[in-house]
Amino acid sequence: MSRIDLSGLRKYTIVFVLLALVCFFSLTSPYFLTARNITNIITQNTYFVIVAIGLSFVMIGGGIDLSVGYQMSLVGVVTAMLMVVYHWPVWLAVASGLVLGTLLGTINGLIVTRIRIFPLIATLATAVIFQGISYMISQSKTYRNYPDEFLFLTNGKVLGMPFDVFLTLVIIIVASFVYYQTVFGLRIMALGGNEEASRLSGINTKRLRVSLYALCAFVVAIGTMIMISKANTTHSSFGPGTEFIALTAAIVGGVSFVGGEGNVPSLVAGVFVLAVLGNGMQLAGWGTYPQYIVRGLILLGAVAFDEYQKAPRRPKHRAA
């Protein structure tokens, strides 16, 4: 029985790692554990949390989407141009951006399931395509001066907290609910755990996979709105790079690279582990560049830990 209890705790290891990091950096800098700094860390990372949650749908389902950062570039530019250049109403521009994002995800899903290209390669290819389209549309111009209604996304307050923090909390709650309570969530876990068994169970695995890419892209598009609103400007170079942070956070947060495993609280903790590391190292005066090294090491460590966790199970199968 102790084995099972341990595994229950293991699922949330990263939450404890986050707490340990917070304690550590509180000791290295007096400025770290201040209300202002913590608020900063949270508000600067809302869209990373949202993108990581979006990506988790694809990853837990056993896929990968390397194009999310480039989807953000394209969706961001199009939404900004609709508002700033074509003066569309904010709601319509945002709705169009969300529809565009969903469409990009659907395309990814169709390529992966219908043409049967390995997801890593398929989304690497579409990433480049999305970026090309983004630059062609934007002519590499910068778009700024959004309408006030759009800036409400990050400047507005709901229940005493910034609107984007509120929105992020809503997305965290909804995603957790989807994973733990719905038939859809159970089938995502099943698909990631064993695709062939899912098919033999009567699940339409192709349709499910396409819907996961579409859902991921929809959530990523929401994150894009927050990103460009926060920056109050947009350029085609905004977005790329986010996929690496989201991917690292997801893996650090216990989302298995081969699918079938992961939980939302750990995923969120994964994002904040990276954020706290960056912020803490900066406040401690260790500079920006070592952060990259630490981030890379953490990714390696997380994958190694994932492998280590699974290792003891294997001999048990054979013993039977």
Add this chain to the structure above:
Amino acid sequence: MSMTEYVVEMKGIHKRFGGIHALRGVDLELRRGEIMGIVGDNGAGKSTLMKILSGAYLADEGEIYVDGKRAQIQNPQDAFNLGIGMIYQDLALFNNLDVARNIFVGRECRRGPFGLLVDKKSMYRQTEDLIRELRVDIKSPRFNVARMSGGQRQMVACARAIAFESKILIMDEPTAALGVTEAGKLLSLIKNLRDRGLAILLITQRIPDILAIADRVFVLKGGQRQGVLNVSEVTLDDVVTLIVRGKDRNGMQAPSVEYQSFG
């Protein structure tokens, strides 16, 4: 519903994989409430034939009748709807899920608006009932199957296949990975299921298992039916001879070869 003698009839089934003609016009008739062993050498087409019945593969030619009615089995869901359950050789389990979820994935107990939510309570309760009914050695429906023994995993796959009032159960090499005790338990479970009215198709290399529990044995060789024998009327050597030599050109059985070691 017409009550023919046979619960399943497969007629003239052909299946090709590229240049390989895996099944060449196979006929199979399964009676109600019988256990039929499906035997043959490696590559004889046993699993392919059964996967066609379970909807995992599509036949290139041929017809399938269930309860005397022509059945269109295009996918596993169609087979499920006709009451056909299959336990695959690799068991097709989800190592990341617990027992109850393994049993119910794809056929979830639902609740809430539009049935969007999983009714976990009812899922766990039904799994507990099933475990008790089958008298299998699984302590809790909340156990993760990755941590279970081969025998327990086989039981979960079994429970999964019969949880939804299947009429026909197909098992692919169920005892292959099991120890003597666990295999014995499984065989008595299979008999128990037959006594409850299920018709069972049992693919195996262990001929003695078939002689112990099956009513009839169906022999395949090179993708062709060699014959169907009544278990009560044959010996181990008869079955092995048919597997190895097949029927001769006149449709007669070839002279017997000695049974050496199987399984």
